[in-house]
Amino acid sequence: MLGNLPIGGGAPIAVQSMTNTDTLDTAATLKQVKQIQGHGADLVRISVPSIEAVDAFTKVRNAVEIPLIADIHFDYKIALATIEAGVDCLRINPGNIGKQDKIREVIHAAKDKGVPIRVGVNAGSLEKDLQKKYGEPNPLALVESAMRNIDYLDKFDMPDFKVSVKASDVMMAVEAYRILAKKIEQPLHIGITEAGGLRNGAVKSSMGLGVLLMEGIGDTLRVSLAADPVEEIKVGWDMLKGLRIRNRGINIIACPGCARQNFDVIQAVNQLENELEDIATPMDVAVIGCVVNGPGEAKESGIGLTGGKKESLIYMGGKAHKKVTNDNLVDELSKLVRDEVAKTIAKSK
Ligand code: SF4
Structure with a gap:
């Protein structure tokens, strides 16, 4: 559950986007969250890049009902602060947080508050040793990176998570999701990352996500476009409508x-x-x-x-x-x- 929104286990496939405002600009971020929601988003992700941004995030959190995901990299203090602020999901890779005690603290705090975690692997930011081992990003490297992060969650007894293994290469992402879907039972968040502008990105995303959705893979989705986030929601819905998976509008x-x-x-x-x-x-x-x-x-x-x-x-x-x-x-x-x-x-x- 992300707040009141069920994810996976046969729940409707959730459509999400991410704000691209400066999170510190609360008014702009709030306005964009509402626009995204108004076009049918089930959940919205917001970057929280600094401890100062937690205050702004909290104000947005308190002003909307829609489930919010905080996107956090490296800093465990930001993760702890957003959990306190009432975030519905943390997008954080445990392997990036640092020492074991920090990882444990974040995972335990999330678990205590019923906040699930999204492990988000991206071909553009694979761990250095995996880049060395595989020579270049490929589906196996993406899955290995995901499984490493999942191992941390298992180690600290945290079963509530979802995973993404995104790449800008359509077939690489599709293959990585196929492999991962056979390995874990947790929900998968699907997307083709850095897909491009509105037309190019919509086409690439439709091909990749279309294949996955037709194979029954995917519980939440984001169409990543270099465009207004509202367009991401529209394209996401068009995909689900086109495949008669969900209907809206x-x-x-x-x-x-x-x-x-x-x-x-x-x-x-x-x-x-x-x-x-x-x-x-x-x-x-x-x-x-x-x-x-x-x-x-x-x-x-x-x-x-x-x-x-x-x-x-x-x-x-x-x-x-x-x-x-x-x-x-x-x-x-x-x-x-x-x-x-x-x-x-x-x-x-
Ligand atoms: S429905 Fe008529 S107007 Fe439309 S493309 Fe076909 S022939 Fe042309």
Whole structure:
């Protein structure tokens, strides 16, 4: 459990991101945590790079309900202070803390407060001796590093942990996770680290995490992008929605548009995505430019639109519902979606 959030053991795969504000800037960090949460994050990680940052972290902790993970390297005092501050999970590698008594103190403090630990191995920061042994980062080196850290947790009788073995190389990360999944029963946090910018990083992450998720590997995920953290959450959700693992918000099914399109499909889809971004209730909405694929897709979706010459046809629940003029179709569709969402919410109460 991370706070009230179950991880692993069949719980829904949790989507997370990490703030990129200066943690000392409490207002900016708090604002970003809320933005990330507003887009569907289940948990948020915050770097706590100094003992001074613990105060700021504590203020954020006290201002939000969402489970928070503190990202800490090397300094056991910061780890102890964030445990006291009410952190929900520590991302720390025991092997990096230093002497055994410090490691023991952190692990025992975490255990006493019911705070799980995330061991996070990264191909870019493998231990020197492992780099020497393997020559270069590879899946076995990542797993060996993870198992070393897990040994510390075992030694101090700490069973509540999750593990990540990330690399920017997709196949290296995938293979490392496959090996690790056979070795331990604890949850795995999956991600392709330093994946790149929005498009490149989303593609790499989708390939790597897609393979793992389809093999049943992964209990929490982060899409690491050199982009706004909110984009990480959106891409993470798109992956889970694409694989029908979890559902949230409006899932737009759209054709690419071609010479047959009866309205500007791309513009309509972009507008709808922006306008309906705040909705969390799951619903499939098809936006198709002409009758070639329109009726078929519309029948499979909660709401569907098929482009006609001057007027387009909206389907509801698979049946023709009403015609709308093409210059007004985004507004009409958007309104119908919101009405349906309101009905779904009312029914669920
Ligand atoms: S559904 Fe129609 S408009 Fe869309 S890509 Fe196919 S043929 Fe073109």
